[in-house]
Amino acid sequence: MMDLSYAQMLENAQRNEVVLRRFQAIELALIGASGFGQFLAGIRDQLPARMALEQAWLLLADSHGEVSAILGYDEVLPDGLLLEREPARLVERLGELPTRVRLGSPGEVLGELALDWAELPGSVALMPLWRDSTLIGLVVLGSRDPERFAPDQATDFIERFAAVTALCLDNVLNRERLKQLGLTDPLTGLYNRRYFDQRIDEELARARRHGAPISCLFLDADHFKRINDTHGHVAGDIVLRTLANRMRGQLRGCDVAARYGGEEFAVLLPQTALGQARLVADRIRTQIGGEPVVLPDGRRVPLTVSIGVSTCGNQLADSPMQLLARADAALYRAKEAGRNCIMSVESGAQA
Structure with missing residues (x-):
């Protein structure tokens, strides 16, 4: 046993x-x-x-x-x-x-x-x-x-x-x-253009499946070359980081913000129609321009942005390139109108 x-x-x-x-x-x-x-x-x-x-x-x-x-x-x-x-x-x-x-x-x-x-x-x-x-x-x-x-x-x-x-x-x-x-921009911590271009394809496809609107913002820091020339490129970097942080604070977790190039930024707003997108854009514009950027040496740099808004409504027939192109065209209208303002265009309209 x-x-x-x-x-x-x-x-x-x-x-x-x-x-x-x-x-x-x-x-x-x-x-x-x-x-x-x-x-x-x-x-x-x-x-x-x-x-x-x-x-x-x-x-x-x-x-x-x-x-x-x-x-x-x-x-x-x-x-x-x-x-x-x-x-x-x-x-x-x-x-x-x-x-x-x-x-x-x-x-x-x-x-x-x-x-x-x-x-x-x-x-x-x-x-x-x-x-x-x-x-x-x-x-x-x-x-x-x-x-x-x-x-x-x-x-x-x-x-x-x-x-x-x-x-x-x-x-x-x-x-x-x-x-x-x-996938991120090392200066601002926002996503980079590569990631944004990937996400806009995904989000537009999702919007088509669910029949939901989607909006895009293009932002440009006004007179940014003047800031660099007057205060130096280090100050310019501080201004861009501040812009990104102020913008980020006005967005939802599902929104996608990216530094698209230089002083240009792009924001994707899923499930957002034109009226709401303009409200978001105005909050961003107000927050960014609310007070000057204070540099380490105490100098104060005024900062404003121009914003173009485009939206795909119920038809959702636009390609990502068309959505971006309309936002870009609306941005240039805002700059031509004197800067520090918002211009918008909806699907089917001319910017």
Whole structure:
């Protein structure tokens, strides 16, 4: 008859092999993630499904807002994701800096770290994600079973998984950074022309499918050459960054703003008819010209913009090139009319 202790050892070995294979399957999914969305899905969806857990959360340290910027998140985050803008507060909430995996009840493990649990778990596992001596995030796993993550449980597999997850997270964020660099203007932080041209194709196609209007704005900084000649190119760069920031503050999350070239900017307004687009344009014009740009040496530079507006209405027969061309023509009408004003044209009309 088989010795009981040997049978227990064999059973434990078989159980560990199953657990290891499950972790390896998730690791492969994380390693193969083509972007952050797939990576998050691996943590939030695949991990609970494969490991018979109720919930999984990913919390990222985002001290300078870089992560939210490169991922394109504003106020609304996907389910299962949290961003901590003040990573030092994690230490306060957790009681100490987590250097290793923690297991136990939510109160014991998480301290004052609040998560929006659908159901408070009986036990949790806290996995710190470290890269190059820097805590880049946390993964929190929750189970209804109070014994699932007991404090005296071995953590070898989870520690290994945390190390692999941290490496994968670092890689996917670096890929997103490179992607963002290829699609954004380094001076203003707005999208570049390449990205805008790609998005206008997509948004116009979507507008046709849903029969919704779509509008485009072309903006030009008035007398920008004079600003450069009078105050220098460094001052000109400050003016352009200020213009971009003031414009960005008047747009929705679904709008697409880009530096189209030099001192010209383009904005795509999905699901926006001509009247509403003119209102948006006027808010932008008013905000940009509301007060001078103050240079580091105290000099004050007046700044205004001329704006052309074009709209595809119910027919939506225009090509992206036609929509842009009409906005550009309307912009030149605004400049000819004395600048610091708005001109517009709707589909089927002449600018």
